[in-house]
Structure formats: C-alpha cells, structure tokens
Amino acid sequence: MSSFCLSKLDHPDLAWLAADRAVAADDDPTRTAAATIAVAQALRALGHHHLALTAALAAADPADDDTVRGTLHLQAGLAAAEHGDRRNAHDLLDHAAALADRHTGDTDPHHTGFGAAAVQTARSLAAHRLGDTAEAILRHEHVIRSDGWRRLPPEHRAAHLVDATRAYLDTGRPSRAGRALLDADRTAPAEVRSRPVGRTLLTEIIRGGPAAADVARLATVVGLTR
Template sequence: MLEDGRIGERVRYWRLRRNLDRKQFADMVGRSTSWLDKIESGERDLTRLPMLERVAEVLDLDPSVLTDVATAKRTAQCVDATEVSAIRTALAHYPGVTVRSSDEVALPAIQRQADYLDHAWLASHFTVVARHLPALMRDAQTAVLTMSDADQVAAHRVLVTAYRLASSMLLKFEATDIAWLAADRAMHTALAATDTWSLARASRSVARAMASTHQRREAIAVLVDMTDRMRSEVNTDEHNLLSLYGMLYLASSITAAEQGDASLARAMHDEAMAAALRVTPHHDSHFTLFGQTNVLIHRVSALVRLHKAGNALEFAHTIGPPAVRALPPERRANYLLDLTEAHTAVGKYAQAARLLGQAEQTAPEEVRCRPLAHGLLRSLLNNTRGEPAKLVKQMADRAGVAA
C-alpha cells in the first residue's frame, strides 16, 4: 500500500488508522462519500493542491506523507503525535462525570479487545495498540460504572490493563509525563477493586513510571511492598499470581541496577529466579512471559544498566538460543537491543551492528521508532566502517535517523 504511488490508498490507510468512517471523513473534507470512494480506489486523482492540503489537515499529516513514497513508509511504521494525543485525551476523560445512562458495553467484548492489544504489544505492533487503546479505555471506564457487582472485578481488570498498556507504550517512546498519569490511574483503579491481580499489574506500572522520572528508591519500595502484600496469596493461588509476583522482582532488579545498586539487583534477580523455578506449564502468565528465560535476559539487561557490559556478554553466553527464540518479538528485540548496547560499550561495533539488524528484523518498530534504538544507531553511525557501516546506514535511513 505504501510502496506504490497511489495517494488514494494512503488516504484510506490513514483514514482507517484515525478511526474515521467514510461519512465522517467525507463530511470533514467537505465532499461526498462517492467522491471519497473514487479517491481511495484510484478512480480519481487527488491532484489539486488545496484539496490535498485539506485532506492532509483532516488526517493531521504533512502532505508529503500522502505524496512521497519514502516519507509515507517511514511515517506509517511508527506511533505518531496524533495517536499519543488521543491517548492523552482518553486519560483526561472522567467517566463518573461524563458517562451517559445509555452507554452500554459488553464485558466479553472488551476482555477480548484487551487480550488482542496485549498480543499486539508482545508482537511489537505498537501502532495497533495506539489505534485501539483510547476506545478500550473509554469502554472499560464505562464498564466499571455500569457492570453488576458480580462483574466488577473483571471490569476493573480490563481498565487496569488499558491503563497499563498506555503507560508501558508511552514509557517506551519516552512520553514520561503521560505515562505517569496512566500508571497512577491503573493504581487507583486497582485499589478500588481491592484485587491482588490488579494491584500487582498496577504496581509494576507505577514503579516503572517512577523509575523513568528518577524516583528509583520509591519505585523499589512500591514493588517490594507489593511482593510482601501478596506473598501469602501466591502460596495459595500460584496458578493466577505466581507470574505476576515474579515480575515484580524482575522490575525491582532492573530499577536497582539503574540506581547502581549491584547487590540489590542481584538479590532481586535471585528472588525472581526462585519464583521462576516454581512455574509450570499450567500456570497462567497473564502475558508477562514470566519464566526462567525471561529472568535470565533481565539479568543481562540489569548488568548493562550497571555498566558491566563485559559481564553482561559473558552471562548472555549461558542463555540457550532456542529458549530466546521461543519468546515473543517484543522480548527478543529488547534482549537484542541490550546486547547491542553491551557490544557497543566494549567497542565491538561490527557485532553491535549485526545484533541491531537482528532486532530490526525481529520487531521493526522497536528499532525504527524508539528513541533508545535511535541513540544506538547514532553511536554506530559514528563508529562503524565497511559492511557494518552500510548496514547501519540502511537501518538509519529506514528510521529517519541522521548521524
């Protein structure tokens, strides 16, 4: 769709991505739906500059996104400012004030949508998450207000999931102020439900948001307090809670490493591994992918954050490649980004370039769209020669990154 010269197909792509139906969009540009159908099908060209600019304005795009193939491809692959703004707007919605009695949502439908977005996240399809997340937040907010007492915990869990996904994605793209708000909403929702599952998910989101604003000591306190709170319940309900319990320790280990506390990072890693050794195939991971492999790759990440790149690379050699390949794209790509950073830190730039290329193949949005990966690209642009330099230049071009 974005590789040929058809403007109409790009118009349709962005109309759908902006969640606009044909009638809405046609009205916004002051044309009929039949006119729009002809534009999108290619039967009619969008050649007049004023109308092209109007269409781009309604879609909140630069006109070049519709007319230039390279710009179109680069822009389509990443979450954009309009989608972040839509999440911000959804977070500004207070359902207790604005909900109408006629609003109805079906709990099974929003549960399926939450699962779908969790799967999209693990596949590193962040544009999919961004497109559908505001609607899920609104529907889950309505569900919490309108569901029967018997369905309240389930409705609260969907809303916690929506807020958690919002916070995680915004942190990935370094929009820390809004990420904090989403995480805080998740925690207040979980507290209202008095549900350990929800509290564990929300605690991790709040702690990550705290860590992103350099409140690492407070973040660790939140995580450790939650493990203390849920420990007895984990022993009686391992199936539902063990993976969430273990992930709190993993988050603690990473935060401690970011704080430069190697001993605490190791202690939290050991606690996480002890939990992972208790995991069996029948345990519900709740999309956390918690298990021994995830614990091991988090240890590599912690060592990188402790500026022990050599140790990180040594430890990585103890992790079996088949186990890593079994992880979903988001986890594999982030592990490859950690290895890229470690190889860069020890001056092995050719290997770093190769690993970054593997990360891009695994999850293109992780490399082409994330500020963290862009920083690695800039470093490698300045430090590679020959074939590795050519590979890095090609990746940088796809990501729109200059040296």
Template sequence: MEVAEEPIGRRVAQWRQRRGMSQQVFADRIGKSKSWVDKVERGVRRLDKYSVICDIAQVLGVDTSQLMGREPQRQPGLSSCLDQAEVESIRQSLERYERLGIFLQAASLDSKPIPELKKTVAYTWAAMEKGHYPVVARSLIELLRATPIAQENPIDGTAAEASEILTQVYQIASSVLRKLGEPQLAWLAADRSISAAQRGNDPLLAGTATARVANSLRALGRHQAALDLNVQVAHGLMAEHVADEPTPQALSVYGFLLLQGAMAAALAGESATCKDLLDSADIAAQRMGDDGNYYWTSFGPTNVALHRAAAHVELGEGRAALAVHAQINPAKLNDLVAERRAHHYLDMARACVQIGDWSKAGKALSLAHRTAHSEVRCRPVAHSLIDHILHHSKGSSPPEVMALAEQCGLTK
C-alpha cells in the first residue's frame, strides 16, 4: 500500500486539532496516555499497528485510508469539500433547538462574548465572499453551537445583538448549503434566519433573511413562491425604508431582493416580469451611484448587469447573456468579491455551452476556478457543467475542462 510522504503522526495531529480535541481528551478516548499521543504526533514513536490506526480513525471520525495518506473517492456536493463528520455536525446543529433553554440544558453551557462572536461572523462572511466554502462550513460548526446559547446568556452585549448575529450565521449557512447541493438544509437554515432576525432590531437583516428563504425555495424548484416572496418583501421595504430618503444600506437590500426575484422569474419562464424587476433594480443601483457591499449584497450597477446576464442564461438565451457580459466594465467586475465574480464566470460558461462554443466555455470555467476554486470544485452545478462538456463536445474536450475534470475527480 502506497502512503503519502507526510508522517502519519502529523496527520493524526492535524485531524485531532480539526476536531477541536486536546491531546489529553484524544488520549482518553483511544485509551492511551497523553505522552504516547505526543510522541506519535512528533514522530518519536512509530504508528504501525493497523488495529490502533483503525481505533484512532474511528475516534477522529475519518476513514483509515485518510490517516494513511490516501484520500477516499468523494462525490460532488457537500462531501466534496468536507468530511462526513463535518457534514453531520452541521446537520445536527440545524436540527437542535437551543432556545428551549433549560429543557435542553443549553443555558448551562458556556456562552461566548458578543464581540467575539461578531469577529468570528465577520471572518466567516469574508471567507464566504472569497469562495472558501470548506473554511466557511468549519466556522459554522462552532457558530451554530455558540450563537444560540449567547441569546440565552448574552455576555458584553444584548440578546437582540445575539439574535442579529444568529440570523447572519443562519444566512451564511443557508447560502453555502444551497451552493453545495443541500437545498433542504439550506431552507431550514434560511427559515431559522427569519425567526432570529425578528428577535433583533435591524429590519434590513430581515430583508436579507427573506432573500435566503426565497433562494432556498428556488433551489427546491419552487420558483413562483420564491418570486412572490422576494417581490412582496421588496415592496414592503420600499414603503418603509426606500421611498423617501433611502440609505445605501436600504437601497442595497431592496435591490438585492429585486435581483433574486428576477432570477426566480427567469426560472419560472416569466421573461417580462424578470425584465421589469431587473430594470427596477437598475434604477435603485443608479440611485446608489456606484457598487457597494452593504449587508454582503455586492449590490450596484455592475451586479445588476451580472444578474441580467445570468437571467438570460436561465431563459436559454446564451448569446444575449454573452452580449451583456461584453458590455461590463472589466475593472468594475474585478472590484466585486471573488465569489460573485466566479459565479458569473460559471454563468458565462453555461452561456457558451448554450451556443455550442466549447472552447470559450472551457476558458470561462478555468477563469472561475482561478477566481475562487471552491466555486468549481465544490459545487454540483459546476461538476454537471464539466460533465456535460466532456460528454457532448465534438472531438477532444477543451484542455481546461480536462484539467478541471481531473482535479474534481470526474472522468469522461
């Protein structure tokens, strides 16, 4: 059996730390001394007994092959970027109800200070916008445990602040789960984000939470319900916060809802409604004057153009999508967050496929990968696109697609 050059003890240490276990806790769980664990991890003591390796793998929640330096074959979606223990941890966190308080003994657990949670959420948003989905998911594991507890016992802050943090945590969870092909879990997280937002004092967070719910409905194929929800909340936001003297923040959330509604309309085949919503979003973007990223919306004239191109793709109008793309200012596009740019390049790859330009599709995929590689490696939609090109392009597939297929574990 061929093993990797990295010592097995170092891999044990990495997985132990990834699981948040101290050497003493880990030693207790495998029935060894802390000194034994330390020597194994430093390479002073050899770990060559297969039965012991199996015991360690079970405690760490990984395959024995991973400890021995051989990654198991994984499938597209969440498990492409996370190991099974991390997937299950997120699922269990979403299925818990910490706000039942004393009934689940949540109040007795340690609560983290509000400022510390805010920093962690800001870090997780930054990772999300860079398309670092494995990093995002691993941060969520801790945040999904800690933030509900902070609502019951807020330290250096208020319960309302904790709720506003929690709605962000659920919104991040919903977005990444939807991207990674888990629409049911994404819907559950988005639904929780609405409830958390209502316990806070920021109505704009409720607006973005609504968009996450609608996006989850869209991912579940409920396009009309997603359209109606986005439009209704956008109209309410217009009346309350946008009609008179709107702030850039209010305009961003309002425009964000319109854009998500436009995408739902496109998927529902309602091209006229889609165009109307995009035009309304464009008016809001022009009122802002330039691109911004208030409330993590990346809203502005450039993002409206990206959604206009994406809508054409969903309507099967690849040539029109590419024409919109050609009019976008490259410098403005490059100023957007990496996730938004990579997502756009995936859309343009789809547009190229629609017009049968396999070479340009490969180049767009490669550009998406260079911009935010997890947007390609982790997303089922990207895997499906690569697989489609591999099996439908005439002659040899574009070299960029062949390279990405190998990196993603796909074969022709």
C-alpha cells in the first residue's frame, strides 16, 4: 500500500522501488500479480507507458484471481491510452469489462476494488487521456449514478472525482469542476488536501474567477487563500 501512497504524493520513482521490492519478495503468482498493480501504476506515473503495459500483462497471465487480472488489464489499458494507442486501450479495457461481468461474487481478497464501476472509471480516464473529453465526462456522469459506484473504496471514488475535475476544467466548466472536487473532499479528504494534483486543481478553480462559497472555504482550509 505504501507504493500507492507514494504515487499519489508525486513520488513515482520511490513508489516504483517499493512496489518492485514487494514483487521480488513473493513467489506466489497471484500475490506477485497483485503487487504488480502498484508497479504498473508507478511506471505510468513516471511516463513509462509501454513498460507499464508490458509488466501488467505479463503478471496478469499466471494470476488465478479475476479481480487481480482485471485490475492489471485496467492498468494496461490506461497505459495504452496514455501512450495514445486507442485501439489497444479499448481492447484491454473491453477484456477487463468481460472479467468484471464474470466476477459476480463479493470476494476481493487482494482489495483491488475491481468490478463494473472500476471499469467505467477507467474508461472515463482513458477517454480523457485520448483527448475525448466530452466522452470522459459522459462516462463519469454515468458511473456516479450506477449501483456499483458506492461499492468502490472511498479513495477510488475520490481519485476518480479528482480526474473528473480536470475533465470539467478542460471543457471550461469551473463550477462543475468545483462540485466534483468538493465531492472528492467529502469522500476522502486526503485525495484533495494531501495530493499535489488536488491542490493544483483547487488553485486553478479559484484563479478562474469567483468560486462557490464551499470551494473558497476549502481553499482557505488547505492554506491556498486567507
């Protein structure tokens, strides 16, 4: 879990090192695959998209847990999207969706949060990375109304809301961006108050013009304004 925290705090190099050591320390294919999720995430944060895709798919094959395999396919699909590989991104996310459809139980021993809602949040982020921002927002607005949304871990929901904030800003909708960021703060405050990206987005919203009272209050709380 420490590698995930390091990635969120903009230390992907340390995150990669921590995750890589976790992978090396285990000889069980499924546990190794679960640890590789963090490796892929850190490699994506470092901009090594092809390496992230390769590592995720190599670890997914021997894993015998659909939640782990599905999450690795999500990481691979996002890496492809960040590399601009539209076809591969869609294919990998489709494969993850098929695994989510097959996984109907409540078991998630490796705490991946994998399921239909996780696939939809990944599709939204992939669309944004590929330049399809309007599609990203449509997918975001669909997933937050879905039955699976509340079953995602709070940190996952908040991280997705932070991503949606960027999409709203990119389409010139600062008020919607502010609402998304406030929802993220209510869901898991550390995703906004501790992550550099959360503070950056809040700064952009404040500088973009008169902000809603709740947004201005949050900016004061985190020390961006007085």
